[in-house]
Amino acid sequence: MAEPRRPRPVVQLTLMRLRDMMREPGALFWTFGFPVLLSVALGIAFRVKGPEPVVAGALPGVTAQARDTLAQAGVQVRWLDQAAAKAALRSGQVAVVLVPPERPGEPITYRFDPARPEARLARATVDAILQKAAGRQDALAVRDQEVSEPGSRYIDFLIPGLLAMNLMSGSMWGIGWVIVEMRVRKLLKRLLAAPMRRRHLLFAFGLARLVVIPFEIAVILIFAHLVFGVQVAGSYAALGLVSLAGAASFAAIAILVSSRAQNTQTVSGLMNLVMLPMFVLSGVFFSSANFPEVTRPFIRALPLTAMCDGMRAVMIDGAGLAGTLPCLAVLAAWGTVSFVLGLRWFRWG
Amino acid sequence: MRADFALWRGRARHAIATRVNPSSPDAEPAVLCRGLRKIYEAGRGSGRKRAGAVLAVDGLDLSIRRGECFGLLGPNGSGKTTTVEMLEGLLQPTGGEVKLLGMDWAHDESRLRERLGVALQETRLPEKLTVEEVLTLFRSFYQRPRPLETLLADVQLEEKKRAWVIKLSGGQKQRLAIACALVAEPEILFLDEPTTGLDPQSRRQIWGLVANYRAHGGTVVLTTHYMEEAQRLCDRVAILDRGRLIRLGTPAELIAGLGAEHVVELELEAGVGQGALDEATLRGLPTVIEAHLSGEGVWTLAAVEPEQAVPALRTLLQERGQHLVRLVTRKATLEDVFVSLTGRALRDG
Numbered sequence: 001m002a003e004p005r006r007p008r009p010v011v012q013l014t015l016m017r018l019r020d021m022m023r024e025p026g027a028l029f030w031t032f033g034f035p036v037l038l039s040v041a042l043g044i045a046f047r048v049k050g051p052e053p054v055v056a057g058a059l060p061g062v063t064a065q066a067r068d069t070l071a072q073a074g075v076q077v078r079w080l081d082q083a084a085a086k087a088a089l090r091s092g093q094v095a096v097v098l099v100p101p102e103r104p105g106e107p108i109t110y111r112f113d114p115a116r117p118e119a120r121l122a123r124a125t126v127d128a129i130l131q132k133a134a135g136r137q138d139a140l141a142v143r144d145q146e147v148s149e150p151g152s153r154y155i156d157f158l159i160p161g162l163l164a165m166n167l168m169s170g171s172m173w174g175i176g177w178v179i180v181e182m183r184v185r186k187l188l189k190r191l192l193a194a195p196m197r198r199r200h201l202l203f204a205f206g207l208a209r210l211v212v213i214p215f216e217i218a219v220i221l222i223f224a225h226l227v228f229g230v231q232v233a234g235s236y237a238a239l240g241l242v243s244l245a246g247a248a249s250f251a252a253i254a255i256l257v258s259s260r261a262q263n264t265q266t267v268s269g270l271m272n273l274v275m276l277p278m279f280v281l282s283g284v285f286f287s288s289a290n291f292p293e294v295t296r297p298f299i300r301a302l303p304l305t306a307m308c309d310g311m312r313a314v315m316i317d318g319a320g321l322a323g324t325l326p327c328l329a330v331l332a333a334w335g336t337v338s339f340v341l342g343l344r345w346f347r348w349g
Numbered sequence: 350m351r352a353d354f355a356l357w358r359g360r361a362r363h364a365i366a367t368r369v370n371p372s373s374p375d376a377e378p379a380v381l382c383r384g385l386r387k388i389y390e391a392g393r394g395s396g397r398k399r400a401g402a403v404l405a406v407d408g409l410d411l412s413i414r415r416g417e418c419f420g421l422l423g424p425n426g427s428g429k430t431t432t433v434e435m436l437e438g439l440l441q442p443t444g445g446e447v448k449l450l451g452m453d454w455a456h457d458e459s460r461l462r463e464r465l466g467v468a469l470q471e472t473r474l475p476e477k478l479t480v481e482e483v484l485t486l487f488r489s490f491y492q493r494p495r496p497l498e499t500l501l502a503d504v505q506l507e508e509k510k511r512a513w514v515i516k517l518s519g520g521q522k523q524r525l526a527i528a529c530a531l532v533a534e535p536e537i538l539f540l541d542e543p544t545t546g547l548d549p550q551s552r553r554q555i556w557g558l559v560a561n562y563r564a565h566g567g568t569v570v571l572t573t574h575y576m577e578e579a580q581r582l583c584d585r586v587a588i589l590d591r592g593r594l595i596r597l598g599t600p601a602e603l604i605a606g607l608g609a610e611h612v613v614e615l616e617l618e619a620g621v622g623q624g625a626l627d628e629a630t631l632r633g634l635p636t637v638i639e640a641h642l643s644g645e646g647v648w649t650l651a652a653v654e655p656e657q658a659v660p661a662l663r664t665l666l667q668e669r670g671q672h673l674v675r676l677v678t679r680k681a682t683l684e685d686v687f688v689s690l691t692g693r694a695l696r697d698g
């Protein structure tokens with residue numbers, strides 16, 4: 001009859017957030033499905049490819065013997081007439097065209113565009129094969145060592161960036177957008193009309209993130225490990241710390257961004273304004289080292305840059321807690337300033 | 350349909366406790382406000398201040414007794430919501446003072462919140478929580494919440510306990526909103542347009558809820574556009590227009606104030622007979638004290654004795670060769686009070 005005990009406000013508010021998210025298929029997709037799809041797409045597009053075969057064209061008159069020699073050494077040879085050879089060269093379908101001597105005794109001609117690196121490579125390859133077949137000896141003994149270490153591939157660079165980006169959008173949408181939606185629905189006002197403590201609501205938002213974050217990270221990490229063999233070189237504790245600091249920092253930024261917005265359009269505009277430049281500048285997908293030197297300090301001060309750098313330091317360079325301190329400091333600064341301003345400007349109604 | 354509300358014992362006990370408690374004597378009004386004002390500033394910034402400012406509530410004095418059901422009536426934009434939200438401590442008044450149960454918002458916010466129940470004009474509760482989860486959330490905010498089952502029974506939502514909010518009908522949603530307000534046996538219940546947009550049956554259910562709450566000594570402050578609702582539920586009503594109090598009294602007093610208890614509405618066939626009727630002629634009819642044109646060819650007369658006024662009216666129309674399309678005699682309502690006070694119909698806004 002009597003109920004076991006009074007429900008706890010922080011628990012109930014956290015459950016409200018979690019249920020709201022779990023019962024919304026769209027939210028689940030953007031949190032878990034989308035980053036995985038993105039890493040698949042980018043991982044495949046930039047996967048390390050095996051050496052591309054050299055493709056050479058041959059005009060009528062090139063000997064079948066030469067063609068066989070080349071084919072045996074792995075060069076693809078296509079028979080072309082004059083016009084087709086011209087077109088194929090221009091469009092890059094063949095990198096070099098073999099032109100037979102006009103009169104016996106004259107040299108064979110390699111036709112290629114020296115401005116294209118793959119054309120120069122093709123010319124050298126074809127030439128080496130033919131020379132060797134004609135009896136040329138290597139004057140110097142050499143040995144090859146092929147390198148493709150995990151940690152140095154594009155996917156290894158990408159995954160920490162994706163993790164950071166995902167934590168950022170999770171905090172921004174999961175807090176900023178939700179706060180504004182609650183304001184529009186008059187739910188913030190209604191909660192305030194009950195004896196709810198404001199800090200309990202904020203605390204619950206944080207707690208709900210805390211519950212979801214391990215899953216957000218695990219889904220991507222496990223996927224990246226299984227499919228691409230991506231490893232975490234450093235400690236998981238350091239990775240967790242960078243993740244928490246980043247998520248918390250962006251949660252504070254989300255509170256700031258949502259503090260006054262009166263409708264969801266405004267807040268999504270503001271959030272894109274905050275996030276889009278960072279997608280480009282902070283080196284999620286490509287190293288920000290390509291930007292001019294003068295912009296470097298500014299870029300390094302961005303919170304997403306800090307989170308990306310921290311993630312990469314741990315996952316690629318194997319940094320421990322100490323190695324992530326500079327990143328943590330940047331994130332803490334952004335978080336504190338945003339939180340203080342956000343609370344000061346916050347509107348419940 | 351009048352459900353069994355035997356489970357409201359808790360409230361009864363509480364009401365008695367309140368009565369014996371010397372620290373909150375009955376003489377103290379439930380709600381008291383003096384010179385209450387609200388100006389909505391246009392825009393936010395400091396710049397163009399006065400330009401679009403709205404004077405929403407203009408010096409309101411009210412004193413609402415304990416156990417009373419008090420209605421705020423007025424057309425759209427007359428300041429009802431602004432007034433109740435200032436009373437509820439959700440909106441900062443521009444001027445004036447508010448006291449609830451002898452306390453004020455500046456000093457006793459948390460104690461007051463425990464003792465009030467609030468249903469805002471429009472709250473969209475979290476769509477994907479169940480009825481049970483919403484009530485549990487609200488129960489968690491109060492020191493002494495009522496049992497879940499009791500709450501569900503009060504608002505007749507036992508069968509919808511596990512239904513998502515989004516799946517409820519308009520009337521059920523509204524009853525849930527009221528249940529949220531009744532979570533902790535409030536001493537004052539604020540209802541802002543509890544039945545707007547509902548069908549007659551849902552409306553009667555909500556009237557039943559209010560009646561039962563009152564039967565246990567609760568004070569109700571409600572706003573409405575519906576005169577029938579006010580007449581049925583309220584002990585006293587305040588009629589607001591453009592942020593000012595224009596009449597205050599029991600429904601009977603206000604109607605008596607018209608000077609005539611009956612209303613005759615007539616509609617004439619257009620373009621038939623000679624000349625249009627005018628106000629002076631109609632006022633000349635026996636016992637008619639007021640006449641005004643409320644639409645194309647539609648007249649409303651206030652009559653003390655319709656038995657005398659109507660035959661005289663028929664004679665007049667016959668003489669002029671005019672035909673009645675419609676003739677209705679009814680008792681005066683608060684709607685007529687409003688029309689006679691402002692010359693406008695309530696729902697015209």
Ligand SMILES: Nc1ncnc2c1ncn2[C@@H]1O[C@H](COP(=O)(O)OP(=O)(O)OP(=O)(O)O)[C@@H](O)[C@H]1O
Nearest residue numbers: 389403405423424425426427428429430431432470
């Ligand atoms: N946030 C606001 N900013 C500016 N003006 C406002 C705001 N809220 C209300 N007003 C204006 O204040 C006046 C009173 O509004 P209020 O909502 O109190 O009226 P109401 O009587 O509750 O109307 P309704 O019957 O439509 O609910 C209106 O003129 C309205 O336009």
Ligand SMILES: [Mg+2]
Nearest residue numbers: 429430431470
């Ligand atoms: Mg209103």
